[in-house]
Amino acid sequence: xxxxxxxxxxxxxxxxxxxxxxxxxxxxxxxxxxxxxxxxxxxxxxxxxxxxxxxxxxxxxxxxxxxxxxxxxxxxxxxxxxxxxxxxxxxxxxxxxxxxxxxxxxxxxxxxxxxxxxxxxxxxxxxxxxxxxxxxxxxxxxxxxxxxxxxxxxxxxxxxxxxxxxxxxxxxxxxxxxxxxxxxxxxxxxxxxxxxxxxxxxxxxxxxxxxxxxxxxxxxxxxxxx
Numbered sequence: 667x668x669x670x671x672x673x674x675x676x677x678x679x680x681x682x683x684x685x686x687x688x689x690x691x692x693x694x695x696x697x698x699x700x701x702x703x704x705x706x707x708x709x710x711x712x713x714x715x716x717x718x719x720x721x722x723x724x725x726x727x728x729x730x731x732x733x734x735x736x737x738x739x740x741x742x743x744x745x746x747x748x749x750x751x752x753x754x755x756x757x758x759x760x761x762x763x764x765x766x767x768x769x770x771x772x773x774x775x776x777x778x779x780x781x782x783x784x785x786x787x788x789x790x791x792x793x794x795x796x797x798x799x800x801x802x803x804x805x806x807x808x809x810x811x812x813x814x815x816x817x818x819x820x821x822x823x824x825x826x827x828x829x830x831x832x833x834x835x836x837x838x839x840x841x842x843x844x845x846x847x848x849x850x851x852x853x854x855x856x857x858x859x860x861x862x863x864x865x866x867x868x869x870x871x872x873x874x875x876x877x878x879x880x881x882x883x884x885x886x887x888x889x890x891x892x
Contacts, residue, residue: 675701675740679783679792682709692780697796699750701740706731708750710757712776715769720761722817728754729819739825747822749800752812756803759811766808775802 678698681687693713699706708728711719731737732750760772779802782795804812 676791677793704739706737725758735823735825752800
């Protein structure tokens with residue numbers, strides 16, 4: 667599942683809490699889709715497994731956001747949207763209570779996802795991290811997780827630009843490679859150097875507590891009704 671290098675969007679992933687990048691634990695990772703002056707984010711729990719983080723309504727919101735108008739406004743391609751959908755459906759499977767998808771598999775997945783995220787030199791685009799995560803899910807989980815997910819997937823909603831004209835004109839006059847998210851991560855990476863290793867000596871422990879899974883998006887997500 668290769669991404670188009672000419673795509674107008676950039677994927678970013680960054681760990682939280684940010685200050686724990688050096689020593690862990692990493693409780694959650696925020697996936698950011700950034701394109702055409704629009705940013706959409708979803709935050710994924712990566713700490714101790716807790717069924718409360720996988721309530722059906724959580725994934726209903728994820729899927730609505732992935733298929734929603736705001737994400738369409740980033741210029742996302744069909745393949746990139748499919749990548750996010752596969753990620754959402756695969757991650758959701760850990761919370762379905764199936765005998766063939768164990769908690770150990772959850773820890774294997776999030777361990778790799780966290781390690782690959784921390785290996786990035788922020789604000790390096792993270793398309794490869796997401797591709798690797800989805801390849802893991804496709805290679806380790808039963809096919810029906812993706813082919814017959816048992817959850818309604820609405821059609822894609824096209825984007826209608828309702829932003830303030832002054833904002834639109836400002837974005838239009840910005841450099842072609844301007845990224846609000848990238849600018850923010852440039853600052854963050856200066857304040858906290860990137861980490862390149864993440865293992866058993868990092869302080870990450872599956873017994874560490876974590877906050878509940880949450881969805882994060884900018885105010886433009888209100889267009890999706892979320």
